[in-house]
Structures are given as structure tokens and as C-alpha cells.
Amino acid sequence: MEISKRKKSYPVSSEFKEYLFKYGRHQETIPKIYSDLHRFNEAIQYESPDGSETNWQTVMYKPNEMAELRSRLTSIYVNLKMGGDAQKAKHLDVERIDFGVFGNSRPFRIRIINRYNDNFDHYYVKVADASRVYGLELEHILSPTRINYLVNGGTLIEEHIAGLPGNVFLKDLQKREDLHAVRVAKEFVKFNERCFVRLLGDMRSVNYVVDMTPDFEEVQYRVRPIDFDQQSYEGNRKIYLAQFFADNFPIVDMVMNLLNQETIEQYQKEERTLISRRYRSAERRVGELLDLMSKEQLSTPEKTKQLNQDLAEHYQTNIFKNADTMGKIVRTHIEYLLGLS
Structure with missing residues (x-):
């Protein structure tokens, strides 16, 4: 890509x-x-x-x-x-x-x-950069962790966002004796979903960290983005899905080997539900943010048109037809996936 x-x-x-x-x-x-x-x-x-x-x-x-x-x-x-x-x-x-x-x-x-x-x-x-700041603000409002x-x-x-750099975590993935593979796979599915809902792109392994917290029985994992440059800028839908970046393939393979499709869809639904609750609890603030974002040109007309068409084709819907800015596309995408429209 x-x-x-x-x-x-x-x-x-x-x-x-x-x-x-x-x-x-x-x-x-x-x-x-x-x-x-x-x-x-x-x-x-x-x-x-x-x-x-x-x-x-x-x-x-x-x-x-x-x-x-x-x-x-x-x-x-x-x-x-x-x-x-x-x-x-x-x-x-x-x-x-x-x-x-x-x-x-x-x-x-x-x-x-x-x-x-x-x-x-x-x-x-x-x-x-305005798109970077919009990305930070969306992360603060809609993610599980504040920024x-x-x-x-x-x-x-x-x-500074603390955690083990994603590329370092993946490099030694199979050698980790304390690795809880199913929990890692689950968290990657949820991270992938969080980024896609709000259209944060370029989540190669160097652009996120893995926060590992010892729990009373097992280790809990949280994947956090650390680079917000590609907040709704590119026109290719796949850029907003971490699963399509080659350096993430080791963890994608883990997901495919350990989780069946029904379980993956369950975790995606769980994450959308949590994002929806955060959205509703900060509805005025996120509404103000998306109103402003919708007015601004945060990418080129060509990339905006490409993403509009790509998402419309992916979902087989015409709801993006009036989304002529990246901000409008982000708002439409969030509302569509969270069932808010």
C-alpha cells in the first residue's frame, strides 16, 4: 500500500x-x-x-x-x-x-x-498539523485511554505514551514464554476496529505500542497508537486497517489461527459498543469536534473522493454521497458503524 x-x-x-x-x-x-x-x-x-x-x-x-x-x-x-x-x-x-x-x-x-x-x-x-491534532482529540474522546x-x-x-514498541513486541512474539496468545489476538482485533471506526491510518508496527499490565491471573494487553499523522488523509480504505500492513502479519496469523470468524465478530461488536458509549458520554464535545472537522479540507480532493467511493463500495451504500470532506466521511463512518445515524 x-x-x-x-x-x-x-x-x-x-x-x-x-x-x-x-x-x-x-x-x-x-x-x-x-x-x-x-x-x-x-x-x-x-x-x-x-x-x-x-x-x-x-x-x-x-x-x-x-x-x-x-x-x-x-x-x-x-x-x-x-x-x-x-x-x-x-x-x-x-x-x-x-x-x-x-x-x-x-x-x-x-x-x-x-x-x-x-x-x-x-x-x-x-x-x-490540524489532521494530527484532530487525530489526538478523537483518540482522547473515543479510545479506552486518555491522552x-x-x-x-x-x-x-x-x-510520551508508554509501552513496548510494536515492532519490538512482534520481533520476539513467538519467543515470549509469558505470552497469552489468545489475549494478544483479541486485543489486536479490537485495536484494528478502534482505528478503522475513526479512520486512523498507517498503523504499521512502528506506529503503536503494546502496554502489558500484570493482572491477578494473566497479563492484560492494550495496543495504543502513537502516531496520528494519518488521521483520515489517504484514499485507500485498507490503510485504515492495521491487518493489511506486512509487518503486522505475524499477529494477523495468530488471529486467524486462534480465533474463528464468530469470535472475531464478537470482539468487533464489543469494541463498537464501548466506542458508542464513550461517544454518547461526550456527545456534545465530539459533536463540536466533528462539526469543525467536517468544514475543513484535511486532504486532497482526489484522496477524499477515492475514500468516499472505496467505503461506499465496501458497504454497498450511498450514505457517503454528500461527504465531500474527510471530516464528513469520518462522521458518516462513525455514525454508520456505531448505529448512530
Whole structure:
């Protein structure tokens, strides 16, 4: 499947900004820092703790620039985590800045350290692309887990989402002695459904994490997306189904071997029911969001038309005939699958 390597970035509109402000997502106290972070004068390849190469570079700055960035970056962390109480930040410092040389977001990963106990945390600085922010907001409202992010101007701040990277999880899938294969298969079906309902695409294994929580008898699994660049952008329906990406085939094989069709449909129905309950509990907010999204051009006319036709053919329905924006397609698709229309 072909995915745009450099998708067009759409600015956050004034109306969307008002929505974000209303729900505490837009904060003018957040420094507009993304472009300033590009002023690094040296970069070295970042290796993972096991020595593997990554798509990240650790970047360095001149001392005077780093001094300026340090105060701004710690203040961002305080806003994101503590609501802006600067008195709580005196013991915090920036230990490392990494630059991601991949994808559309080209993010900076900021490592914040507590000087009292050497505990650390991360957050990300990205371009505030409107489709990406819509994706984050839909995730926050409709998914089982909340997500923490802030926007100011063209700068987007995202909290780190903890979990084992999907590609790492799948690499050692068959070697895991503690693996509960049926539960993994079940969660992948539900994750696949969550993404498809709200049309979040490009869920290759590098774009999600697996959160494993020990339970009183077995381990519980939760798959969470960490990349929202492809929120309703591409025209191919299959891009919104994680099952069609080659690097997910090991877990797809597990699903096909362990779950029959009736069970798969049961898990899909379970997930749609849960999404529907979240939708109804936040009906005013999600309604405002989809109203705004429906007015905006978040993809090319060609891709919008292609997805419209692809979904209409898939479901053998004409309900998408008036959906001339990606936002309208998302709303129609959610309402159709959840039985809300």
C-alpha cells in the first residue's frame, strides 16, 4: 500500500483553536519552540539501550542557545504535567534532545530529568498539523485511554505514551514464554476496529505500542497508537486497517489461527459498543469536534473522493454521497458503524 511520505501539513484554524482553548488544549503560555529546536549545530546517531540503531539523532546546541532552550523546555513540561506551577520545576533539567528523522512529523523528543533522584520522563515537540491534532482529540474522546497534549500556534506538545514498541513486541512474539496468545489476538482485533471506526491510518508496527499490565491471573494487553499523522488523509480504505500492513502479519496469523470468524465478530461488536458509549458520554464535545472537522479540507480532493467511493463500495451504500470532506466521511463512518445515524 502506498502512503504519502510527505503529506501536506494543514494549519490549525481559528475555529479549531477556539475549540482547543475551550477544552484546555490550547495554551498561549506554551513557547512556540518547534522551529527554534532546529538550530542545533551537531547531531549523532542515537542507539537504543541494546545497541540497535534507531531513526533518532541526539542533537547538540551552542551553550547560550541551550541555556535559553532549557528554561523553555522545562516550562513546557511543567505546563503539560503540572498546569504551569513554576515553583515545582527548580529541580528539573533537560538531559537530552533527540530529533526524529522520519515520517511527516519530524519530532523532537525531550528527556526531562529530576535532579533529586535521576528519574526521567519524555515528551515530544511537533508541528501542529490540524489532521494530527484532530487525530489526538478523537483518540482522547473515543479510545479506552486518555491522552495528554497541548497546542500553541504551530507547536504541538505530546506526552510520551508508554509501552513496548510494536515492532519490538512482534520481533520476539513467538519467543515470549509469558505470552497469552489468545489475549494478544483479541486485543489486536479490537485495536484494528478502534482505528478503522475513526479512520486512523498507517498503523504499521512502528506506529503503536503494546502496554502489558500484570493482572491477578494473566497479563492484560492494550495496543495504543502513537502516531496520528494519518488521521483520515489517504484514499485507500485498507490503510485504515492495521491487518493489511506486512509487518503486522505475524499477529494477523495468530488471529486467524486462534480465533474463528464468530469470535472475531464478537470482539468487533464489543469494541463498537464501548466506542458508542464513550461517544454518547461526550456527545456534545465530539459533536463540536466533528462539526469543525467536517468544514475543513484535511486532504486532497482526489484522496477524499477515492475514500468516499472505496467505503461506499465496501458497504454497498450511498450514505457517503454528500461527504465531500474527510471530516464528513469520518462522521458518516462513525455514525454508520456505531448505529448512530
